[in-house]
Amino acid sequence: VMVWLRRTTHYLFIVVVAVNSTLLTINAGDYIFYTDWMWTSFVVFSVSQSTMLAVGAIYYMLFTGVPGTATYYATIMTIYTWVAKGAWFALGYPYDFIVVPVWIPSAMLLDLTYWATRRNKHAAIIIGGTLVGLSFPLFNMVNLLLVRDPLEVAFKYPRPTLPAYMTPIEPQVGKFYNSPVALGSGAGAVLTVPIAALGAKLNTWTYRWMAA
Numbered sequence: 001v002m003v004w005l006r007r008t009t010h011y012l013f014i015v016v017v018a019v020n021s022t023l024l025t026i027n028a029g030d031y032i033f034y035t036d037w038m039w040t041s042f043v044v045f046s047v048s049q050s051t052m053l054a055v056g057a058i059y060y061m062l063f064t065g066v067p068g069t070a071t072y073y074a075t076i077m078t079i080y081t082w083v084a085k086g087a088w089f090a091l092g093y094p095y096d097f098i099v100v101p102v103w104i105p106s107a108m109l110l111d112l113t114y115w116a117t118r119r120n121k122h123a124a125i126i127i128g129g130t131l132v133g134l135s136f137p138l139f140n141m142v143n144l145l146l147v148r149d150p151l152e153v154a155f156k157y158p159r160p161t162l163p164a165y166m167t168p169i170e171p172q173v174g175k176f177y178n179s180p181v182a183l184g185s186g187a188g189a190v191l192t193v194p195i196a197a198l199g200a201k202l203n204t205w206t207y208r209w210m211a212a
Contacts, residue, residue, distance in 0.1 A: 013202070014063075014073065017056035021049070022080040042144075046137040046184030047191055053077070053103050054132050054192045055199035057110055058124060062203045067115035074107035099147055102139040106132045121200060129196035133188030137181045 056077075057070035081100045088097045110128040117123035 014056065014060050014076075017052070017059070018073065018076045018080055021052045021056065021077045022084055042137070042141075042180040043184045043187065046140065046180075047133075047187050049101050049103070049140075050106065050133045050136040050188040050192050051195040053106060053136065054110070054129050054196040055202070057107050057132075058128070058196045058199040059203050061111065061114060061124070062121060062200055065119060067111045067119070070107040070110040070114070071104060074103035077103050096147055099143065101136075102143045103136070105139050106136045109135055125196045125200055126193055129193040130189045132196070133190070133192030134185045136188060137184035141181045 053074060057073045060073045061067070061069040063069075078100055081098065085095065085098045085100065089095050109131040110124065113128035113131060114120070114124040117127070
């Protein structure tokens, strides 16, 4: 019974984090990625998403001990967000109203680190966490460049939960940040490592809690 309870606890945590990552995509990143405040949101969103990916992916990966599990977890997050896209589409919004973040390549780097270091947990936290934080903004900027003009969609389809005074405005690109990718990667690389360590610790705490 305890084995069943322990596994159930792990899987429940995995589902909860994956669902929360989907909600974070829609709320923190806004639709069409960062439409309202553009590059400022890009940096904030990059950090929030890279840390969310790291905490769930490393938890799941250390739980199974199998390299490749982080990529599987990122795939779950991606599928959930595509389902959310379909829900918005059913409400009459364009299909690219929500842009699905590119989590999978960053998760693959985490898996590769875990595999290359012969399943070294600390290397996965430090090296893998850094790689996730560094790579996520880069992949997402490439993703964003492939989407049609976000401002066009923002003006045509204002987010229903926004009050009138927060109607999207023309962003002053480069006014605050010359390189949002560099800033997002730098901040992400620093912050994702301790969050990855938290994910690893949560794995230990869960086992202790279930064994008590």
